[in-house]
Amino acid sequence: MAQTTTGLVQFSGHQHLRLRLVLSLLSGKAVRIDKIRSEDKNPGLRDFEISLLRLLEKVTNGTVIEISVTGTAVLLKPGIISGGPLTHDCPLSRSIGYFLEPIIMLAPFAKKPLQLTLRGITTDDHDLSVDIFRTVTLPHLQLFGISDGLELRIKKRGAPPAGGGEVQFLCPIVKQVKTLNFVEPGKIKRIRGIAHAVRVNPQFSNRMIEASRSVLNRYIPDIYLYSDVYKGEESGKSPGYALSLLAESTTSALHCSEAISQPGVAPEDVALQATRALLAEIDKGGCVDRQHQTLVLLMMVLGSEDVGRCRMGEPTPRTIQFLRDVRSFFGTSFKIVAADPLEKECSHLLYSCYGTGYINSNRTLA
C-alpha cells in the first residue's frame, strides 16, 4: 500500500488518514493519499477531514496541502510545527477527540508551547472523550517525560448533536522524548471515574455512579467516581450524559472505558456498559490499553537511540496499520514477541524497538 519514492510516501484509501498526516509532519516526508472514497456515492474528503487539514495548517508553518478537484486525493508537504496560541472550531460531524488525538502527537515537537482552544462536541460515540484525554492520554505522555505544563482544561461541555463545548489544550515542548521501558503491568490499585451530565437532571450522574459501584465495589475499596455537572452557559447546547472510568495499576498502567447516553437507555444501563467495558479492558491487561497503543508506539519510535520496550495486548487493526506506516515513514520496525513464552494463555506481546533519536529540530535556542 505504501510506496516510497524519494521523500514522498503514497497511500490510498481514506482510512488511517490522521496518523498518516501526523507521521508525515513528524518525519518531514511528504505524503500523498489518493482514492479517498473514490467509489463512494459521496466521494472525496468529508468536512471533518478538511477541517483537520485546516487545523494542521494552522499548527504548522510552511505546510503545503493540495487537494485534488474531486477531493479524492491529498498531497501534504510538511512544514515545521510551530504551535503557539490557536483557536479552532470543530465541525459537528466529529467530536473534539478526533482533532485532539493527532494534535497531542505533534504538540510536544512544536517550536512554541501550544495553547489550542477547540470548540465543538466534547463527547461522542466514535472518539475518545475529553475526559479520557485529560485523565488517561495525558498521563501516557508523562511516561515519555512530557509533563510540566501539560494540561487539558474543559471549559464547556458539549453533547452531540449541537455541541457547544470548549476545551483548552496546553502542551509544553520537549527536546527529546525519553525512552520507555514499561514491561510490568502490575495490579490494579485504584479506580476513578467521572460521570457528567449536561442539560439533564443532575441526578442522572449519581444514578450512574451508583450502578457502576454496584459492580466495582467487590474488587477494591479505592474507588472514587466523581459527579461532574455543568450548568448554564458551560453545559453546551444539547442534553446528554456519560460515564468514563479508569483503572490504575501499581506500576501506573492505565485502563479506561467509557459509555455515553443513548436515546431510550437508562443511566444505569449506560453505567453498566462502561463498567463492563472497563472490566474487559482490565482482563485484556498489558501496560497500555488498546486506545493508546498507537500513541505509545509512536513515542517509542521517536525516543532516543536506545531500545524501548513496552508490554501490551494484541495489536488492534489500527495499530497494525500504524506499525506498517511507521516503517514506511521512519524505517523503524518493531520486534514483537510474546511477553511470556512460558504461559500458554497469556496473549501479551512485548513490543521493542530501537528509537530513531528524534530531536525536536523546531525548538528555538535562546
Next chain:
Amino acid sequence: MDERPHKPHRPSQSGAKAEKKDKGKGKEKQHGFNEKAFAPKSGRRADRQGRRNVERDQTRLHVPLVNRTPDSEPPPVIIAIVGPPGVGKTTLLKSLVRRYTKQTLNEVKGPVTVVSGKKRRLTFIECNNDLNSMIDIGKIADLVLLMIDGSFGFEMETFEFLNVLQSHGFPKVIGILTHLDLIKKAATLKDTKKALKKRFWTEIYQGAKLFYLSGVLNGRYPDTEIMNLSRFVSVMKFRPLVFRNAHPYLLADRIEDLTPREQVRQSKGKCDRNVTVYGYVRGTNLRLGTKVHIPGVGDLDMKSVTILGDPCPLPDADSEKRRKLSEKKKLLIHAPMSDIGGVMYDKDAVWINVPGSFTRGNADVPQGEGEQMVMDLQDAGATLEDGVAQSHIRLFGSSSKHLTVEAPADNDESDGYEDESGDEEEDESGIDSDDGSEGEDEDNVPDPHSTGRSSRRDVRRTLPTASTSKIQRADVEYAESDSDLGDEDEDEEMGKRFRMEDGDRLDIPSDDDMMDEGEDEDEAAPKWKANLAAKAQAASSSSRRRKDWMKLIYSSELTPEEVLAGKEERSADVEGEDGDDDDDFFRLQPATNKNEDEEVDSSKEMWKEEDLKKWEDDEVLDSIRGLFITGPAVQDGGEAEGYEDAEEAGGDFEDLEAGDDAPAPSASEPMKAESSRAAALAAKKEELKRKFDEQYDDPESSKVDFYTEKKDEISRQLQLNIEEFRDVSAESRALVEGFRPGTYVRIEFVDVPCEMIEHFDPAYPIIVGGLLPAEERFGYVQVRIKRHRWYVKTLKTNDPLIFSLGWRRFQSVPIYSLDDHSIRMRMLKYTPEHMHCYATFYGPVSLPNTGFCAFNSLSADTPGFRVSATGVVLDIDRSVKIVKKIKLTGVPYKIFKNTAFVRDMFSTALEVAKFEGANIRTVSGIRGQVKKGLSKPDGAFRATFEDKVLKSDIIFLRAWYSIQPRKFYNPVTSLLLSDKSQWAGMRLTGQVRREEGIKTPLNVNSTYKRIERPERRFNPLIIPKKLQAALPYASKPRIMKPQRQQTYMQKRAVVMEPEERKAVALLQQIRALRKDQVVRRREKKSEKKMEHLKKVEKDEEKKNEKVKERKKEVMRATGRKSKREAEAEEGRGSKRRKT
C-alpha cells in the same frame, strides 16, 4: 685474652654522619602519609579545606554523555596528521605504521588502518593543505597530530585548522614539533621550544601535550621518539562529541565504481555512476532509508548496505592461541587505497595485490618455502578445471568415465597458498576463512598457519554477503571452491578485475530468516548442533501455537483485519513484492469491501455486545480478582513472581530482571523454561540481598548522588540495548536497529556524479556522513554569528558566504540582523565589530546548537586568515521576519495652526489610506500624525502636529520594510573537480566586473555634485525717522555714530617732572635689557635644538639599519618557505630534506 665484651658501637650524635642518617630517616618517613603534617590547625581552616576538596571533586565531573560507540568492538580511532606542507607528515605516518606493523610503506594514499593493541585499532590519515580537506578531517578525527615546523613556527593554516576544529567540537590534539635539528644553537632551540609551546597552549589549553621530533633517520623519525608518541596514543581516552554521537558516519577507506563498463563507454564516461564505498561505521547506528551526505559531492541515497568481514580485526582469544612467534604474523595493516595491505575485500571477492619484491622477476631476493610454493603455483599453465578434466581419475575401478567437474560441488578448504615470510610479503591469512562462507559444514580445523585475521571471519560466516570469494594474484586466480571456477575463466580472459553482481539478493531480508535464524545459526556454530533437532521441533511447535506477529505485520499483504482474524499467508509470492515500486502494473487490485459503508476513523475501540454480556456472570466477575491488589496472588509462573516483586518494591522495578522473564520464543521450551525460572529466582535473590545490604550494612550507600545516578541510568540503558537484540541474527538486527558502529560495511550509491570517480584522488578524504531526517530538508536557518577577530574585513549582508555546517560545506547568502528591543529583528548592513549578531540564510536545516564556521573564500591563494566567522545554529523556520528601516519624506505646502497639508510623501490616496494614523515627525522634532488623504494633489494628506511646523521643515515617516533572504544554496562540490582546491562559488559583483573587465555602471543621479548655496543677503532694517520719533524710548533703535572730535585728553600736551622722567627712562632701560636677554636665550635654545636634531638623526640611521637587517632575515625565511613549497609541489614522496 680476657673475655670482656667488645665495646658496643656508639653512633655519633653530631657531625656529618649523624646528619646523614637523620636525613635518610626523614626520607623514609616521607613515604607514608603523615596525617599530622596536613592536619588543619584550626576549625575554620578545616572547614575551608573541606569545602575546597568538595569543590575540586566537582570540577572533575563532566556532564554524563551517552557513548554510542560499543566497548566490545569499537571502530578504529581516526588519527589525522595535519600540518603545512613539508613539515614531515608522511614521514611521521610511515614511522608510526612502521612502529605498529614493522612494514615500510613506499607510498601512502588514503587511510591506513593498523591494530595497535588488544582493544584498539588506529586509522591514520594524512591531511593535505587544502582547506576543504582540513574541514572534513576536522569533523571526523578523534585525535589530531598537529605538526609544526619548529624551525619556522606556526603557519596560518594551523590556526585556521584549529578554528575549524573549535566550531565542530574539539577532538583531542597533540602537537608535534619537527625540524628541530635545523636549529643549531642549544639556547635558541630552548627558546624556540618554549615560545612555540606557550603559543600552542594558548590555542589548545594550558598543558596540552607537545612532542618534539628531532631529526630524520633512514627516512623515519627516531624509533624511541615514535615509540613514546605511540604509547601516548594507545592510552588516550576519548570523550564522545555531541554531533558525532548523534550522526552515523564513515571514513571511506576504499571506493569502487560498479557501473557497467559498456554503459560508461557508450556515454563516454559521462553517465552517472554506481559506486560503492567501504569503511567502518562510526558514531551512531547507520540505517537504511536515510540519506547521507558526502562532503564535496552532495546528498546521496544509499541503495544498499552490506556488512563485510572485518579486514583488520582485533585479536581475540582464538587468534591469540594460533599466533606464532614470528612477528610478521601478528601485524595487520589495512590500506586499500595505498594498495599495500595487499588484500582487498569485496562483497564477493578478495583481491590480493603483490607489491614490490614478491613478483616473479625478483630472483635475487631469497624466498621462503611458502613463497616459492606460491610462485610455483603462478607458473601453472592450466586451471584446476583443465587439470581435473585431463586427469584420468576414476572413482571406482569399474567406472568407465573419468571424474569430471560439474556444477557446484562441496567447497574444499584450501589454506595451501598460505605462506610464511618474506620481506615485502603481506599478511593475507585472512582470506582463507572466506571460502567457507557458503555455510557448508566447516569444522574449525586449527590451522597452524592461521593468524588473528582468520578468527574474525567465523562470526560472519552465515552472512550471504560474503558468499563467494575469489583470489586474484597477478593474473592467475585461485579458486577457493569449485563453484567459482566458472567465473574464474572469464576473469582470466578479461585479465583485469572482475566483480560479480548479485542483483537477485534482497537487501531487506525477509523476516523468514529473522524467525528461522535458529537453523542458520546452528549450521554456523557447531557447538549448538547437539540439540538442533530439539530446537527445530520447538521452533516449529511454537510457530504452530502462536502467531508470528512480526511476519504478519511487516511482510504480509493481509489487511489488519485479516491479520487479527487469524488468517495466514495468502500466498508466498506476494510477500516478496512488498518493497517493489513499479511492479504493480499488472497486479490484481485487491478487492476492497465497498459495501461496508463509511468505515469511520475512530480511535475508540468498541467492545462487542457479547464481550460485555459475559460480565453479567458472577463467576466471570470473580475470575479477574487476581488482577487487583486485593485479589489472591497467582502462584505459578514467572509472571506471578513479578507481581510479588512489584508489591514489595512498591512499583520500583529492576529492568534487567524483567528482560530475563521474556526470552525469545525460538528457544527450546523445557530447557529454557527451567533455566529462565532459575534465572528469575537468582535475580530475585540478588534483589533481596541488595535490599538487605542496603538496609542493614550501610544505609548511606544506597543514596547515590545525581551524577552517579545518571551514569548508572546510561549504563543500564546501554546494557539493555545490547541484551535486547543479542539473540537476533545479524541481518535482521541490522534491519531493526541499523548497522552498529564498528562494523565494516560496504555502501552502494546510485546516480553518483561521474566526476567523483573520474577525478578521484586518494589524498582527499571521502567521508560519508549520515543525515537525520530533519537535516534532509531545507529552510531558513537563523544563526548567532560573530566575525572572527583575525578576519580583516567586515561581512556585508547579501554577500555570499561559505558555511561549514553539520557535514555540509555550502555557499549561501546571509542577512545579518540584530534584535531591536525584542520588538523586531532589524537588518544590519554589516556585521558589528566585536559583537555577536544574528544571520539568517536559506539552506539545509541543521539541529539547533550545531556549531559552524564560515569562509569568504576557500582557495589557497587568499591572503590572510580565511575563517571569516563562527557561530551556532539557533532556529529553523520556513519564513523569516527581518525588517529594515525606511523613511518616507514629504513637505508641508499649507500650514494652519497645528495642522498642515503634506505632499510628496505618497503618490496615491490609497497609500495614504494605508498609513492613516501613522506617526510622523519633522526634522526639528515636532511629532504628529497622518490624518486623512486629500483629494486634490494625489497623495497629499492632512496631518496634525503638536506645534506649528515651518514651511521649510521636512516631514518624515519612519516605517519598517520586511526583507527575505535570497533562496540561494550552492554546495561546495570540491571532490568533483579535477583540481580540488580550485572550487569557485558565486562571486561578488565587484569580482565579476573586475574579472570581466566591465566598468561599474554610473547613474548620473548618484554622482556627487557641488552643492551651490547662494549667499543669503540680509538688508539693513531701516526705520523711518517719523516712526522713530513716535516710538517709546525703550524701543528706539540705538545707533551710535563714531566720534569725530578729539577728546579732552587728546587735546592736552603732557610735560613730565624730572623725577618722573628719570623713572620712565629707567623703566625703558630695564625693558631693553629684558628684550636683549630674551633674544639671547632664544638663540641658545635653537642651538641646542639643532644639536638634538643631529642626535636624533644619528639614532634614526642606526634604527633603519636594524630594520633593514630584519627585513633581510624575513625575506630569507620567505624564500626558504617558497623554495620548500616548490619542492613539495615537485614531488611529495621523492623530495626529502637533507638533514
